[in-house]
Amino acid sequence: MTKIFIIHENSDWLPPFAEALHAEGAEWEEWPLIEGALNLDAPPPAGIFYSRMSASSHTRGHTASKDYTRSVLSWLESHGRTVVNGRRVVEMEMSKIDQHTALRAAGFEVPATIAVFGRHDLKDQARSMKLPFITKHNQGGKGLGVRRFDDFKSFDEYVDGPDYEHPVDEITLLQEYLHPAGGFITRVEIIGGEFLYALTADTSAGFQLCPADECADPGTSLELCPVSALPTESLFHWREGFEDPIINRYLDFCQSWGIGIAGFEFIETEDGRLVTYDINTNTNYNPVVEKEAGRSGPVLVARYLAALARELKTDRVLVPTG
Numbered sequence: 144m145t146k147i148f149i150i151h152e153n154s155d156w157l158p159p160f161a162e163a164l165h166a167e168g169a170e171w172e173e174w175p176l177i178e179g180a181l182n183l184d185a186p187p188p189a190g191i192f193y194s195r196m197s198a199s200s201h202t203r204g205h206t207a208s209k210d211y212t213r214s215v216l217s218w219l220e221s222h223g224r225t226v227v228n229g230r231r232v233v234e235m236e237m238s239k240i241d242q243h244t245a246l247r248a249a250g251f252e253v254p255a256t257i258a259v260f261g262r263h264d265l266k267d268q269a270r271s272m273k274l275p276f277i278t279k280h281n282q283g284g285k286g287l288g289v290r291r292f293d294d295f296k297s298f299d300e301y302v303d304g305p306d307y308e309h310p311v312d313e314i315t316l317l318q319e320y321l322h323p324a325g326g327f328i329t330r331v332e333i334i335g336g337e338f339l340y341a342l343t344a345d346t347s348a349g350f351q352l353c354p355a356d357e358c359a360d361p362g363t364s365l366e367l368c369p370v371s372a373l374p375t376e377s378l379f380h381w382r383e384g385f386e387d388p389i390i391n392r393y394l395d396f397c398q399s400w401g402i403g404i405a406g407f408e409f410i411e412t413e414d415g416r417l418v419t420y421d422i423n424t425n426t427n428y429n430p431v432v433e434k435e436a437g438r439s440g441p442v443l444v445a446r447y448l449a450a451l452a453r454e455l456k457t458d459r460v461l462v463p464t465g
């Protein structure tokens with residue numbers, strides 16, 4: 144079997160994958176992209192590469208990781224290496240605008256959104272939003288910059304005040320607030336062209352801000368929180384028996400954009416719409432949900448990577464087809 148390389152910048156998220164790869168009998172190695180060098184004239188090692196680069200890497204002080212990853216993935220793909228969640232996909236991870244435009248073009252319903260570049264235009268642009276609306280950072284992950292505003296005055300105070308959160312790429316999205324029917328969002332997990340399961344996250348606690356003391360960053364969303372399996376946590380559940388045509392549409396979307404592994408989030412609104420608002424391409428699987436579902440994301444990821452490593456066929460290179 145060819146070696147599997149896991150590209151990432153946060154070791155805390157690796158243990159479940161390490162365990163599953165070990166059980167699969169795979170030869171693998173982690174490749175942290177935090178700081179380092181790349182000899183562009185040398186060939187990459189032989190192997191299968193899986194990028195788990197996170198949009199929130201800068202919040203862990205890893206400011207070079209995004210462009211380091213872009214560079215490494217370009218280099219790998221230029222040599223024809225098989226990359227799961229490769230060069231095109233990292234753009235989607237890093238930009239909610241990129242996700243939104245691709246989803247809209249594929250015919251998915253998406254929330255009304257205005258992207259604002261820099262800080263100066265925010266207050267003016269907000270006036271064209273219906274109330275309530277939310278802000279979020281274009282380069283997000285763990286709910287960065289997600290706040291709800293019910294009136295323009297409090298938004299103006301936020302923009303002018305000390306609590307204003309600078310998006311790392313200076314892009315803030317102003318987005319329609321979707322009223323979730325039943326008070327939950329749904330996430331559909333896809334691995335290697337297969338539907339794993341759907342899970343729900345209760346929105347009654349706001350935007351799932353993590354209550355765990357262990358979280359260094361108070362803005363950490365439970366969905367990406369490695370300690371979210373704490374027994375006190377019950378915001379996440381398996382969405383048992385979830386069957387909907389949206390699953391096949393997400394699978395088709397993954398196929399056409401060369402996405403190997405992703406979680407798609409949607410809200411079923413009080414006015415009867417199903418609106419997709421987020422694509423996560425470096426999912427951390429929640430153990431509570433996995434226990435309920437009787438299925439394991441890390442195990443399926445390991446099997447998928449190991450199958451690619453056994454075959455190592457160039458026609459399995461995951462590149463966009465559309």
Ligand SMILES: Nc1ncnc2c1ncn2[C@@H]1O[C@H](COP(=O)(O)OP(=O)(O)OP(=O)(O)O)[C@@H](O)[C@H]1O
Pocket residue numbers: 254277279283284285286287289318319320321322328346349350351364365366367408420421423
């Ligand atoms: N348009 C919206 N209307 C209502 N709630 C929203 C909307 N967009 C996001 N949310 C809520 O905020 C949470 C975080 O938003 P989002 O997933 O877009 O950010 P993120 O930075 O990608 O977070 P994560 O990495 O945890 O998925 C969502 O799970 C949902 O509960």
Ligand SMILES: [Mg+2]
Pocket residue numbers: 366408421423
């Ligand atoms: Mg999300």
